[in-house]
Amino acid sequence: MAAWSPAGNGVDPGAIPLRRLYTGATLPAIGLGTFGSDHATAPMVAEAVLGAAAVGYRHFDCASVYGNEAAVGASLRTILASGISREQLWITSKVWNDKHAPDDVIASCRQSLSDLGLDYLDLYLVHWPFPNFHPPGCDVTSRSASAKPYIHENYMKTWRAMEKLVDTGLVRHIGTSNMTVPKLRLLLRDARIKPAANEMELHPHFQQPGLFEYVRAQGIHPIGYCPVGSPGRPARDRTPLDTADTEDPVIVKIARRHDVHPAVICIKWAVQRGQTPIPFSTTPRNYLANLRGVVSAPLSDDEMREIGGIDRNCRLIKGQVFLWKDGQSWEDLWDVNGEITPA
Numbered sequence: 001m002a003a004w005s006p007a008g009n010g011v012d013p014g015a016i017p018l019r020r021l022y023t024g025a026t027l028p029a030i031g032l033g034t035f036g037s038d039h040a041t042a043p044m045v046a047e048a049v050l051g052a053a054a055v056g057y058r059h060f061d062c063a064s065v066y067g068n069e070a071a072v073g074a075s076l077r078t079i080l081a082s083g084i085s086r087e088q089l090w091i092t093s094k095v096w097n098d099k100h101a102p103d104d105v106i107a108s109c110r111q112s113l114s115d116l117g118l119d120y121l122d123l124y125l126v127h128w129p130f131p132n133f134h135p136p137g138c139d140v141t142s143r144s145a146s147a148k149p150y151i152h153e154n155y156m157k158t159w160r161a162m163e164k165l166v167d168t169g170l171v172r173h174i175g176t177s178n179m180t181v182p183k184l185r186l187l188l189r190d191a192r193i194k195p196a197a198n199e200m201e202l203h204p205h206f207q208q209p210g211l212f213e214y215v216r217a218q219g220i221h222p223i224g225y226c227p228v229g230s231p232g233r234p235a236r237d238r239t240p241l242d243t244a245d246t247e248d249p250v251i252v253k254i255a256r257r258h259d260v261h262p263a264v265i266c267i268k269w270a271v272q273r274g275q276t277p278i279p280f281s282t283t284p285r286n287y288l289a290n291l292r293g294v295v296s297a298p299l300s301d302d303e304m305r306e307i308g309g310i311d312r313n314c315r316l317i318k319g320q321v322f323l324w325k326d327g328q329s330w331e332d333l334w335d336v337n338g339e340i341t342p343a
């Protein structure tokens, strides 16, 4: 792969806005998601990582459960061999739910490092706060026989192992994902190393203003997943009440005005609002359009306000498989009453 050159059709990585974490470290304000789910194989995702780096992406959101870290790692090796330095990249990975035991956290991180071909990760996240295993690709009715609710004492054992990863230099920052305000309050009370980022679902129809403002006030950077509204997610992850951000008349109208795909407006809104979106794409013109969206003419204040007004509180990734007892609703996973749902 050729290193990025100004003569190419990409975006100068130096022009992409940076986010500053509480440690002073910076990361690019857009990353490429790598969860291929049912529709993109590991080779397809690996190819997209290469192509995305060639047009200017420097931030990649990975996870062991995506089942493609070895393939993504082969692309990262090529990228690094092309002259892009390790310091210019921002690589995130995540520990999966069946690896919450402290020794497993360390082993899983080492495995991700080995697969990705790296000697440190920029950010390592606890993927979900529930230690419940279910096989990738399973139906939303699937439940783990040993499913457990959030138990803070246990989460802290996992977090201590995460802190150790920072101490030993395998990881530069640690963070959370799929958390709620009451869970984060406990973690912030007890953590020796505070989370640097929280990865959370964020798109125009699911703006999570309460959690978004809370993490920012705590100096935790919000990374937004499903920024386009995950139009390619499998049927099993859809419900009749789900809405489509890219079909919203406000998004469509603004997209026409800017002469871009509605997905690009979702990305522009995300970056201007202050979160770091991590759109998935294996289509070169789409991932390039998303990157260009970050450096082209910004949305106006009126457009930002208009998009701020179309929140539908429509959570797409409901997490049903993490429920721990019969008769529960997925809302129980998200502490919607402001308190951790009792066991």
Ligand SMILES: NC(=O)c1ccc[n+]([C@@H]2O[C@H](COP(=O)([O-])OP(=O)(O)OC[C@H]3O[C@@H](n4cnc5c(N)ncnc54)[C@H](OP(=O)(O)O)[C@@H]3O)[C@@H](O)[C@H]2O)c1
Pocket: 032, 033, 034, 035, 036, 061, 062, 127, 177, 178, 199, 200, 224, 225, 226, 227, 228, 229, 230, 231, 232, 233, 261, 263, 264, 278, 279, 280, 281, 282, 283, 285, 286, 287, 289, 290, 317
């Ligand atoms: N922490 C967590 O628990 C968690 C959960 C879910 C996701 N994530 C992360 O977030 C990433 C993104 O989430 P996601 O893939 O579910 O949703 P997404 O990024 O909102 O949507 C991806 C889909 O949008 C399409 N797309 C992207 N840009 C487009 C454009 N400019 N024009 C037209 N279509 C466009 C892609 O199609 P093409 O491929 O054809 O472009 C793909 O089907 C994942 O890959 C993963 O890294 C994390």
